[in-house]
Amino acid sequence: TAPVIGIHDLAVATGSRVLDLADLAYATGVEPAKFHKGLGQDQMSVPAPDEDIVTMGAAAAAPILERHGTAGIRTVLFATETGVDQSKAAGVFVHRLLGLPSSCRVVELKQACYGGTAALQMAMGIVARDPRERVLIITSDVARYGIDTAAEPTQGAGAVAMLVAADPDLLEIPGPTGVWTADIDDFWRPNDSDVAMVEGKLSIDAYLDAFTGAWDDYRAQGGVDVGEIDRFCHHQPFTRMAEKAHRRLAEHTGVDLPLETFLPSTFYNRRIGNSYTASLFFALAAVLDADDDLAGARVGLFSYGSGAVGEFFTGIVRPGYREVMRRERTEQMLDARVPVSVADYRALHRGVPRDTTNDITVDAVSAGPFHFAGIVGRARRYTRD
């Protein structure tokens, strides 16, 4: 019989600074309720100068390796849409920082916020071929839009690492899945820009079309009826978007879906903001960290990456999953972030080095243990405390 495969462990990290969106609202002359209720966001994580997708990704993965060791990990898939190099995979830096064995393949995957789900599906295939293997997935992003744009309050930063293995402790991921792709310019980032371009309203419509399209494909492939899904995690560029998706699914299927079946998925993302590839998996972490016992429950996950690709799939929560989750660590990490003023956040936003022609040294200002240390000979340097 085929082995059960899925997510064996999951851990998170985020930027060490935090901006309260009420402060941004006052500074920009917007009613705070627009951000809190209209977008469903309270705060956003902001990386310190020595933090980026590599340091957050390493910080997310480190506790997984502490618990399980590195044996059997022959693949690292790093999903991001805010890569730090046009050629080298960010995961190669992480591979060294975490002391992973050299008998390992490392690659970076990109399709906007969808890349993490692509990594998960590929990891499932690798483990299905040889159930002795385990795959480390890292999803990590810094969401950056222009200052004073409508998208500014929907920034954020974070990373989720997952170990995919046979006989998983957390979530079995059975087939089928539903997929959808269409060529749409709703959100993109040209090679010469370090902030994303976005057609806000179009992106919301594209997300909802991708959702119903992926759902219909899921059903056509033999996926379960909507009433058999106990909890929902929808990609959260801002948590209100997940509510729109949930309502759309109810309309589309004609089934009454109580908001309680998706609300627990928003608890971390309300405080972190958009973390692009990591966002869906922060939603999953929040659902698994909630008070109710979900052993045996079915969780629906909708992944959306602008441009645009969508995928709907489900997971079944494994017995004993609670012993694996790290709710206290995650809550402490969020509480420990250093509050910054709007002026400080904007200085951090402008301060990200764009030009790599001159060597620079970046001081270790965050608690670490991983730091971006600067640029030498146009190459990035990272350290571990």
Ligand code: CAA
């Ligand atoms: N009290 C309560 N609600 C208020 C309010 C108040 N005082 N003032 C406004 N609102 C409500 C509005 O009614 C609106 O609600 P509805 O959606 O129900 O109509 C909501 O707040 C937002 O207001 P606007 O539509 O006026 O917002 P905006 O035009 O200023 O910007 C946005 C919203 C388009 C989402 C913008 O933040 C943006 O471009 N964000 C980035 C793009 C994005 O996240 N798109 C999502 C889909 S793409 C994706 O998912 C991939 C990804 O990760 C980027």
